[in-house]
Amino acid sequence: MTAGTRQLQVAVTGARLDVTINRPQARNALSLETLHELQTVFTRFADAPDICAAVLTGAGDRAFAAGGDLKELNDRRSTAEAGALFDAGRAALDAVRSFPVPVVAALNGVALGGGAELALACDFRIAAAHARIGFVQAQLGLTTGFGGGADLNAALGPRRAMGLLLAAEPLAPAEAQRLGLLDAVAGEGESLAELVDRVVAPILGRPPALVRDLKAMALAARDPSWRAAFSTEERARFIRAWTSQEHWAAAERMLARRS
Numbered sequence: 001m002t003a004g005t006r007q008l009q010v011a012v013t014g015a016r017l018d019v020t021i022n023r024p025q026a027r028n029a030l031s032l033e034t035l036h037e038l039q040t041v042f043t044r045f046a047d048a049p050d051i052c053a054a055v056l057t058g059a060g061d062r063a064f065a066a067g068g069d070l071k072e073l074n075d076r077r078s079t080a081e082a083g084a085l086f087d088a089g090r091a092a093l094d095a096v097r098s099f100p101v102p103v104v105a106a107l108n109g110v111a112l113g114g115g116a117e118l119a120l121a122c123d124f125r126i127a128a129a130h131a132r133i134g135f136v137q138a139q140l141g142l143t144t145g146f147g148g149g150a151d152l153n154a155a156l157g158p159r160r161a162m163g164l165l166l167a168a169e170p171l172a173p174a175e176a177q178r179l180g181l182l183d184a185v186a187g188e189g190e191s192l193a194e195l196v197d198r199v200v201a202p203i204l205g206r207p208p209a210l211v212r213d214l215k216a217m218a219l220a221a222r223d224p225s226w227r228a229a230f231s232t233e234e235r236a237r238f239i240r241a242w243t244s245q246e247h248w249a250a251a252e253r254m255l256a257r258r259s
Contacts, residue, residue, distance in 0.1 A: 065115030089146030117148025134170030
């Protein structure tokens with residue numbers, strides 16, 4: 001089955017769900033519509049009992065997702081609008097995080113800012129040799145904005161997570177894999193599609209009920225009280241940063257460079 005929305009391509013092949021962010025002209029930037037459609041698709045297919053694995057990627061070979069859509073969000077400067085943006089991003093990524101089977105992020109290009117948060121919301125991350133992942137929010141005077149700060153701290157620990165956010169530089173695949181942010185990188189002569197097939201094959205070979213049992217155990221291992229408290233703090237810090245003059249000055253400089 002192949003379907004789609006305005007922003008996504010969606011396909012089901014056997015026990016595999018493929019979701020592709022289809023905005024290559026905008027480097028697959030995460031607009032509010034894109035976030036809403038991600039939430040809708042992952043919520044809809046959560047009840048499909050025969051699916052064993054989901055693969056999330058971006059169209060083209062330049063970007064998995066190059067952060068939030070600055071052009072669309074340029075006029076959303078109030079505290080209320082910043083809170084609504086955080087909530088929309090958090091809801092979309094929570095649908096990915098809580099999906100009842102493993103979700104593999106296949107980085108076909110750069111995953112930056114909110115795009116890096118989206119990748120980290122997945123259970124596994126694999127990458128083409130030219131891909132990069134970067135928590136570059138500080139370049140725009142921002143904190144994490146889609147609830148990804150908790151994922152980053154859980155993956156790296158507070159000290160390394162803070163250092164990565166302060167450095168705000170994209171990481172080459174080898175360094176990202178060394179830190180544990182990537183699980184596999186395409187080898188010489190190996191395409192990303194071949195790597196995806198290789199990583200997903202063992203999952204597809206298990207009974208769907210068992211795959212769901214193992215994902216449920218992984219979700220249960222997370223500490224919901226810690227994540228809830230972190231999210232409350234993260235939301236407040238994002239709103240402060242989003243509405244700051246420093247952020248909007250940096251955003252306008254970046255938009256000017258792109259123009």
